[in-house]
Amino acid sequence: MLAAVIDSDEIGERRGVSAVGAWHLVVAIGRAAWLTALAIRLFFRPAVLHLLKHDSTEAEVARGLRRLLEAGGVTTVKIGQYLAIRRDLFSALTCAELSRLLDAVPPMPGDRAAAIIAGELGSPIATWFAAFDPVPIGAASIAQVHRARLHDGTRVAVKIQRDGIVATMTADFRLIAAAAALADRLGLFSGVGARALVAEIAAFTMRETDFRIEGRTADRIAADPERGVRIPRIHWTLSTRRVLVMDLIVGVPLARVIARGGDAKRLRITPAVIAERLCEAFLRQLFVTGFFHGDPHPGNVMIQRGGGIALIDFGIFGEISGADRLTLAAYVENLALGRIEAAFDCYAALVTPAPTTDVAAYQRATQAILRGWHEAATDPATPVERQLTAYYQGLMFEVMRRHRVRLAPEHLLFWRALGLLDSTAHQLPGQFDLLAAVRRFFADIRPGIGVRGASAIGGLVDYVRLTRGEAARAVAAVARRPAIPIVARLPGGDDARAVALPLAAVALALHAAALPHGLAAGVVAGAAALVAIGGVRALWAGS
Structure with missing residues (x-):
């Protein structure tokens, strides 16, 4: 799948439209025109004014870029999230602005989520789950997460991929790669290969759409007996490319412990102990095993009663x-x-x-x-x-x-x-x-x-x-x-x-x-x- 997205030989060089069909070509042209209009209004105008030393500031240019990426949909949001870590390419101000990109979207209806599970697993949802909460506990651009209970009583979290995400992102990356190829030919980004950068972003981003990779990431981190943190167990018989089922982690997000210090007292743990244990666990991942959770922000760290620390969300890893x-x-x-x-x-x-x-x-x-x-x-x-x-x-x-x-x-x-x-x-x-x-x-x-x-x-x-x-x-x-x-x-x-x-x-x-x-x-x-x-x-x- 990725090869179709980032193959440099085919970027901008496809002959004929039989592979995608006339309708897909019309949709692609329409989306390209819409994105171009957005780019001119939200980004290029302030960028040109800034270059000409007129009214626009670097902050306004960065803000325009963020608004453009948010308006462009799931693919451009993911591109922006990747660019936010490229401090070797972009200024601190631009990266800080891109780190504010919103990835929250309205959730799918519960019955649609259940239908996706049934389609992936091959039989009605009741075959696999004794209970399924139709209201998600979290929703983002690629997937949403629901609570459920297996027939043996195990409480699990079920991550379900939204409809059409892979097709949308694949088409978008082809479009963006064609634009990047043109930019390289015109020498618009001296010192940075635009096509190579798009290929890098595509490889990084598209792996988030295969939940089996996320499951294997969790398993690899869990395989270290001295890891110092709890990792949810993956239920592989219930997991596919679009559905991931894992043990439900019961605890309090570290973000809430930070915002409300009283939670640490209720959990019978001191903040200093949390910091020390978290540090030891991640230093071990970074320096000993070399395989690490790539997004350890406070929302992805759960604090359990008695001081245990658990990690969730393994979509980004290094x-x-x-x-x-x-x-x-x-x-x-x-x-x-x-x-x-x-x-x-x-x-x-x-x-x-x-x-x-x-x-x-x-x-x-x-x-x-x-x-x-x-x-x-x-x-x-x-x-x-x-x-x-x-x-x-x-x-x-x-x-x-x-x-x-x-x-x-x-x-x-x-x-x-x-x-x-x-x-x-x-x-x-x-x-x-x-x-x-x-x-x-x-x-x-x-x-x-x-x-x-x-x-x-x-x-x-x-x-x-x-x-x-x-x-x-x-x-x-x-x-x-x-x-x-x-x-x-x-x-x-x-x-x-x-x-x-x-x-x-x-x-x-x-x-x-x-x-x-x-x-x-x-x-x-x-x-x-x-x-x-x-x-x-x-x-x-x-x-």
């Missing part, structure tokens, strides 16, 4: 490779320890500069932000809004945008999740320190990582759980890194000095250690790592 988890872990740990140059080196390994990027200027600007971030986080007098991860990561995105440096989409989701985690924890009463929580997390899960040399490498390898395949891919991944000269510095020994280690040597050691005949390969890996360490330390000493 996955970080073992090699990148290694680099991200070293980056965050070095930042938490105040090793600014080492933190930058790790961060630089994850970004892609343009040919015109002034690398030295980018490095100076980014290191200044990292230094301010660490100083603010360790100063109790710093206002809360200046302690948030999202604030400093936002500044770094602005620097990236200015210097035309790009970050991979999966890393954008990583920072979005970490920023939401930090913001959510800060909304609870008390003073939450994310960097302190990170230090505790690393100390608990990797005791002794501060020792020098190859043992530090071993700790990191164990920590990020690299598989043989991931280790092999790490070599190729590092070889493809952009030409920003970097080394990753891992915490050193008692003298607080860092041990410099080229990322390529790390990848080589990981690759060798993952080969069969582990003993011999381990010796080779250790020798390669030690030679690399010795060489770099010699260069360092002579500098």
